Amino acid sequence: MAEFTGFRRPDGSVGVRNHVAVIPTSVSASALATRIGADAGERVRATPHQMGADQPTPAREQTERVLAGTGRNPNVGAALLVELGTESIDVEALADRIAASGKPVETLSIREVGGTAAAIEAGTERARSLVGEVEGARRETADAAELVFGVECGGSDATSGIAANPAVGNACDRLVEAGGTASFSETPEFIGAEHILAERCADEATRERLLERVEMRENMAQLMGVDLRGAQPTPGNQEGGLTTIEEKSLGAISKGGTTPVRGMVEYAERLPTGGGLVLMDTPGYDVESVVGKVAGGAQVVAFTTGRGSTTGNPIAPVIKVTGNPKTWERLSNNVDFDASTVISGESLSDVGERLFDLLLEVASGRPTEAEYRRLEEFAINEIQPEELVGLRGEAR
Template sequence: MAENWLGFRRADGTLGIRNLLAVISATDAANPVARRLAAAVPDAVALTPLYGRGQLGDDLDLSISTMAGLGLNPNVYAVLVVSLEPVAGERVAALIRSGGKPVETLSIQGCLGTRNVMEAGRAILERWQAEAAALERSAFSPAELTIGLECGGSDSSSGLVSNPAIGILCDRMVDAGARLVFSEPVELLGGEEALDARAASPDVARQVRETILKYERIAEAAHVNLNAVNPAPDNIKGGLTTIEEKSLGAMCKSGSRPLRGVIGYGAAAPAPGLWLMDAPAPATENITALSAGGAHIILFGTGALNSIGSPVSPTIKICGNPRTCAAMAEHIDVPLDDIVTGDTSLAEAAARIETCMRDVARGTLTAAERLGELEIAISRIRPSI
């Protein structure tokens, strides 16, 4: 499996499959200038969350740690943090700096306006871009990868084709020593017994059940009946009838290997193997958390289509719905519609996904990257003040 895996070896020995320059706006007031800076320099990406001011306690901590986690993603070469005033930017940059990554800060107030931020920021990014361009790809083992697992726009084909194919590859990558992370606990409702059987210990089984129950309680506190809102309308249109049916189909992407434990929102998997991340189900929030946790790449199964991708973790769209593959081919990286027609097997489908992963690691752009369908969204816990 180590053949043809090529990436960028960092000075500290870590591995990236992209050489991105991240422009992070630590406060929403800096989002416009962050976007302009990223657009001005090749290989720069804008990470522009909402809020950043008026947040309190654990909500503020989550926002800062997630922004820092995105900057520390191994696919990022260096980080420029921009903010309205210096303090907000420095609190994000300090965490990135402690991780050993090149980082600088600029503030709109400190630079006396966005025009000066643009001038100074562009000079910084162009210097880093030249340094990054001098790096050459070298061989690496898939055991060094962290892979995020996601599904969205689910329909009946998701549980029959794309997610099972991802699951086969998931098992293969776990066996090779990689770290695999899936999430969306609310979409595990009804599958608790199956997860109990795969838990590495009774304590892990308890953690998983408590994590799923947490989301049930959130819904109950908001007087929401999960059975009335999930499956969503597009899921129902695609043939899913119950939340249990949706959950069992979603679980297929995690394969069959033991579940080692539960990790927090945006946290890194602490060891090789399969992990569950405690993060909400909406795709943009979820892939943001996976990226903040260090995912090199995200495998995203979709039926009716969800076009979104992560700016820092190349997001591979995998689809087994023949209608979607035909009508929205530009969004699909790995079409698996020939499984539905009986012309190929799930094992062959998994091999096809692995080939796509290797190509992406070598520099091939995903559909989301080519089309610019890239976004982040950091979850909120509290209201702003």
């Protein structure tokens, strides 16, 4: 049986890290959250973001879903929510959503506590006290079936679809076989490959939802009167040999493996444990997409890149995988796994097995390159005005 060691939480979920998260409710509290994260010690992770204090309701609800999900992620042992105090997000209601998982949650209002100097002091003290509450937790053996594995690609080139994505897909197949959950997203990168995914859907409702979401993303181009080709594939993708969105998508979907598609959830919606392969409807921007899956409960992320990437996430370890031998050579301090051996003849199954072993090691505490270097990126997808117009026509 495939196993790892992790931190069992009160709600039964298993964290692969034992962080205290400092979560601002708006951009106005983000700098302060970063400062508290830096001052309160190694175990504390801030999630600064750019969302404003008064977003339109659907956008605000999405931000709340991301923040609540981030706090509920099993890698978070305790959370401190920080607000300026003028936000339309109700910080206490948000704290309740996180506390429902049984973990300690504190809040801090910059206005109430008397400004930023007082807030740094009070916030650092509260974060340290939360560290005191979680640091006694010890790793225990857990079944790989407890893992939710988020997979992502960024900076794709022609090697992504040939080597890195199929290698990660093979690791996903192994995790699903072991009873776990794998999730990939980036709906714009299903365009041109959706017929293949649709055939793999386990039920009709999932199939319809998938096709509807792909159509919505494709129609966004229509709403804005632009041609997706200017943005997809990106100029970097094109330099790497990818000509059209169809070609990019056909390579991208291989990172989810070959098992049936069991469902499709909203951006940052909870991913089921033991759920098999589940899609999430996210934009193609990789940082926002990773954050959506981590808010959905992914404890570990694999990120494939052809052209190179240094990305990481404050809450979940991000294993970077490249299929491009030049990128592996140049960015060996930032990339964790070389899948270019697929091109030089190693079997996909062997590479997938090595990658699955690395997944379990990272879950059990082995730091990734991004963790060593504290490279952490966090961004929330903001629903755009054009999308709000589109949403009005849709029953939700």
